[in-house]
Amino acid sequence: MKFLLATLILLLAAPLRAETPRVVADIAPVHGIVAEVMEGVGSPDLLLSPGVSPHHVTLRPSQARAMQKADLVVWIGPALTPWLEKALESLxxxxxxxxxxLPGTIVLPFRDHDDDAQDREHGEEHRHAQGHGDDHAQGAARPLAHDHDQDRENDHGHDHAGGPDPHAWLDPRNAALWAGAIAERLSRIDPTNADRYRANARTFADRMHALEDEIAARLADTGPYLAYHDAFQYFETRFGLKLAGVIAAGDAADPGAAHLSALRRHLAEKGVACAFREPQLDPRLMQAALEGLDLRIGVLDPLGRDLEPGPGFYDSLLRNLAAGFAQCRPGS
Structure with missing residues (x-):
């Protein structure tokens, strides 16, 4: 009897976790990274489906409840979803x-797309300026600390030159770093599965290293491209691609006549062969802006709205982008 009582006391006092941690990720690419880390333990919840633009969203009660119940919320930050910041403060x-x-994250500023800046060369020199460091550095999470006044400037789309470009998930080195940080945080929340989280993060980082080499080889000698708006800077910078110009300066901006006229002259002078829009944009907008120019118009999706969320999502997202950009190679 005494033995049973002592055993019961020990069981009640032990810091065991009966449930898998509840994790919420803001967008599908982040959800895909978290799913890699949690594979074999559980699955994260996705706040926004891949077909929903994260820039302007009204949080539904069910989404707010999911965050309130979460042990961990993983999000890009207020530069992408300023509307989410207030909700997270009430967790x-x-x-x-x-x-x-996260320390070590490569963060690029929004670029200035004045007409006289269209001719700038990006790619290698910017990539080397960022520094390579350890390909698989495992960053540590730290508490949020924001300049709230600056964050409020982000409320109306990505037309604020000089602020951080939030599309940082399009650099596989960031993804590898983030996986390590997520694994460390989950290991503290759920120490029982710490070894699995860390092993999964290492496996994912190794895969990202191989994927980077694969895509770099595929996109060698790729020509310059035109984008509807500047959403692919991280991918472009990592793989030495060249942006010839953008039609709209930001997500909420409409292109002016003077800008389009200068852009059309620039594209003709440079012999740009391909242009890309995002899937949520009306294709007629780009067709009208480029009427009369001999350009191949393709679709690039930075959010992966047609992909199945979960493990493997992130690899497919980057491979799809690589396949799109490969259309800009000579002779494609």
Missing amino acids: RRGEQIALLE
Whole structure:
């Protein structure tokens, strides 16, 4: 009897976790990275489906409840979803990781797309300026600390030159770093599965290293491209691609007549052969802007709305982008 009582006391006092941690990710690419880390333990919840633009969203009650119940919320940060910041401040029980704020994350500023800047060369020199460091550095999460006044400037789309470009998930080195940070945070929340989280993160980082080499080889000698708006800077910078120009300066901006006229002259002078829009944009907008120019118009999706969320999502996302950009290779 005494033995049974002592055993019961020990069981009640032991810091065992009966449930898999509840994790919420803001967008599908982040969800895909978290799913890699949690594979074999559980599955994260996705706040926004891949077909929903993260820039302007009204949070539904069900989404707010999911975050309130979460042990961990993983999000890009207020540069992408400023509307989410206030909701996260009211979390009662969970923790959060703002990925753009993790030490070691490569963060690029929005670029100035004045007409006289269209001719700038990006790619290699910018990539080397960022520094390579350890390909598989495992960053540590830290508490959020924002300049709230600056964040409010982000409320109306990505037309604020000089602020952080939030599309940082399009660099596989960031993805590898983030996986390590997520694994460390989950290991503290759920120490029982710490070894699995860390092993999964290492496997994912190794895969990202191989994927980077694969895509770099595929996109060698790729020509310059035109984008509807500047959403692919991280991918472009990592793989030495060249942006010839953008039609709209930001997500909320409409192109002016003077800008389009200068852009059309620039494209003709440079012999740009391909242009890309995002899937949520009306194709007629780009066709009208480029009427009379001999350009191949393709679709690039930075959010992967046609992909199945979960493990393997991130690899497919980058491979799809690589396949699109490969259309700009000579002779394609």
